[in-house]
Amino acid sequence: MPYSPATPSASSPTHRLALAVVTQPERAPNPFMAAPSGAREEAMRFLLQTGADAGVRLIATRPEGDGERLLGQAWPFPSPFQVTVRTVPLSEGLDRIEARARRSLERMGLPRGEVLLVSNAAELAGAEGRALWDRLRSLKDKGLFRAIGFCATVEDGPALLARRLEADVVQVPCSLLDQRAAQDSVLEAIAEAGAAVHLSSVFAGGVLFAGGDELPPELAAHAQSLSRTRRRLAEQRCDPMQAALGYALSLKGVDKVVASVASAAELRAILAAAHAPCPNLDWASLALEAPAALTADARARISSAA
Template sequence: MQGPAVFSSPDPSVAGKLAIAVVTQPERVQGSVMAAPPGAREDAMRNLLQTAADAGCSVVATRPEGDNERLLGQAWPFPSPFAVTVRTVPLSEGLDRVEARARRSLERMGLPRGEVLLISSANDLAGAEGRALWDRARALKDRGLFRKIGFCATVEDGPDLLARRFQPDVVQTPCNILDQRAVTEGVLSDLASQGVEVHVGSPFAGGLLFMAGDSLPHGLADYAGDLSRTRRRLAEARVDPMQAALAFALGLPPAVSVVASVASAAEMRAMLAAAHAPRPDLDWEALALPQAAALSRAIHRSGGSPHDDLYAISSAA
């Protein structure tokens, strides 16, 4: 185990370190992109992207799901300031499908090339076809369709060991106030020492930081007490949960990018305000949950993803 997390000075351009992942859950917030009437969704997406661009955000992280990529393609500011990160579909759909869908993602967004192609699951790389999958991704990079390639991995996946095997340009791994293992176990620093560009995902801990016990997703009720204690510590320090979450993630020196989900322009503005707020003086280690590994598994079982913040955060917006 390593010592306490050491944080850098506040980034003078915090928005430049934020990567936004537009989510499509209508229940996420009132006025979210996908909650808008069909004819107004493009305008809602355009408003969100313009708000992010005006603030200096330069990275958009996408997933090959639903209608999101098409909406992004119709709503980019002109000229677009965004570099785009694309994820693969699961390897269970076949190698040809993985490659074709990555190409299709660029086409749907109207892009000649993407910034990063991320293998969506470390399990796909660890399996029998892992090397063949990586070779497909590398070939897309060699053809100029993506500038960088990498993968998403949790602490349990051993991202530092996978990085030694595949030598990625980028690794995205979750790290947040509730689950600080990527810091305390030295995963982030090990990746950075290998020359890997570190992207931190799930800064809002799946949205759990913003939920009261009675609103927790099914299967997470056992963690209500610990979550309540963390929220109470923040309240006693008079620190908003979103402000604390972003201060923690943005202050991690190995993190080149922090991937934060957003569902509307209003939520984007709230997130930017929290990111630019004065850095709180908190005992970060005291905020972590003692059973973070078990919580991560429970989030996965409940239908969430350790890589994303898909649950509602409207209470913070």
Template sequence: MRSSAAPSVAARLAIAVVTEPERAQIAAGGPPPGVREEALRVLLQTAADAGCAMVATRPEGDNERLLGQAWPFPTPFAVTARTVPLSQGLDRVEARARRSLERLGLPRGETLLVSNPSDLAGAEGRALWDRLNALKDRGLFRKIGVCATVEDGPALLARRFQPDVIQIPCNILDQRAAEDGVLDALAALGVEIHVAAPFVSGLLFMAGDALPPEFQPYAAALSRVRRRLAEARIDPMQAALAYALNLPGVAAVVASVASAAELRAMLAAAHAPRPDLDWGTLALPQAADLSRALHGTGLTPMDDVRRISSAA
């Protein structure tokens, strides 16, 4: 008889493993490149032992190849891949999705996500979606979906393309997807919701002097949020994960991690009691502007620049 128990906290954390040498070395205490692969194996084994069920990947750099060499065997993870830009051509998008599985060392993936929803809006959008559906029909991916923001009209995308999954940012600074009914609309359409950017690409942990120039206009507002959390004696990571994990209808929360130590800190924060906070007071009035600024820099949930050691 199938259990009706809700998934564990760890099972709902989708880890986006950072494999870039700079951050991985810093997060793991500065290992030389020769032991980076071992650090990655330790990270993935730690995730498996903790019950983490999903790993989110991307096609850039060596991310997929390094993961493919470091999985526990047999891998317990459902793996999410992403498409390359449609500007490279339909054939290239399909071939690269297949190549992602090869590099990951997997016969099939859990979900293939369109990285940029604007690819679906153009003349070849329907043809792109048909290619992804064909990969799903062949059993190479169990689900297909889209990475979107509030500005992309995710509910309209869901009605038009009927994706299995939509990944969308929603966090304590930018709560629009929850407050404006976007998450409710997606859930009503039967879409599996993955919430991204719980740490706002690292901004939640940065003091004013550490903020990049393009984010200096938000320094005062970010400082107020950190002060409110400090007054409530709540760690920012704990608050960020509590907010995201308790959003109704959310199946997974995607957060980046670069070392086993980071993952252990994240899991401890996720399992802490939910803080009694007035979440609405933490939202930035300039959330839409902040979202556009983040999009302009190219930062994504998989590029969180926070350092968990400094946030603990």
């Protein structure tokens, strides 16, 4: 039976949002950094309750850092949330991947997860790719996860991989600045392959919010283009976050839009932007001419929203 999300998308944009809680020093101020343990747990509890009250139902997690433990200590009761879990690198071995996926659930105090994602689709194309996928399928068959899938870039050929593996979920980056996954019909092809589409990097790693002096050297050539995009948005009285979410939520075939958030205040801003009416913008005119420049390394060096 094809995978269907436990919480189907509803008319409200909030039901299509998934939250990736940032607990590492990826931007400042971050209430999860340099704070007493009790304060960190209270900040997480407040953030989660804010999301729960708004109707958010999916939390996207990573195995790095202390985020899973914090989540496990702060879930609302009863918790309305499902979680996506990501694998550790294949270089750590298949046994370690399986053990760490189980450990992720234990740290969060959950008997099962919604989705288990291979963190790097390229690992599925290698010599151990089939064995890796079989491990994930085994965890699904045992009832530890309702669905399995992978995180991919446009260059990975995610639609063909999803069809070959009969994946349940594919997470792929797409944003106002890098629209290739939409413009090249990659998102539609993934959905046609039978996989639910989760959109990541919708804020382009914070590039859309960064001033010219905040851009890393490899993106300096795009400063003028970014300034022009922000100016066009200002002329339409549409702020960058509103535009980023408006674009992501407008895309057909997308089941979830993953937004990173570091505090309840940020979440409230995201929720307000998601619900704000968006002007009739020419989305294509707002994209960078060379969006492949938005590499993970470049984005990681910008301290704004991810």
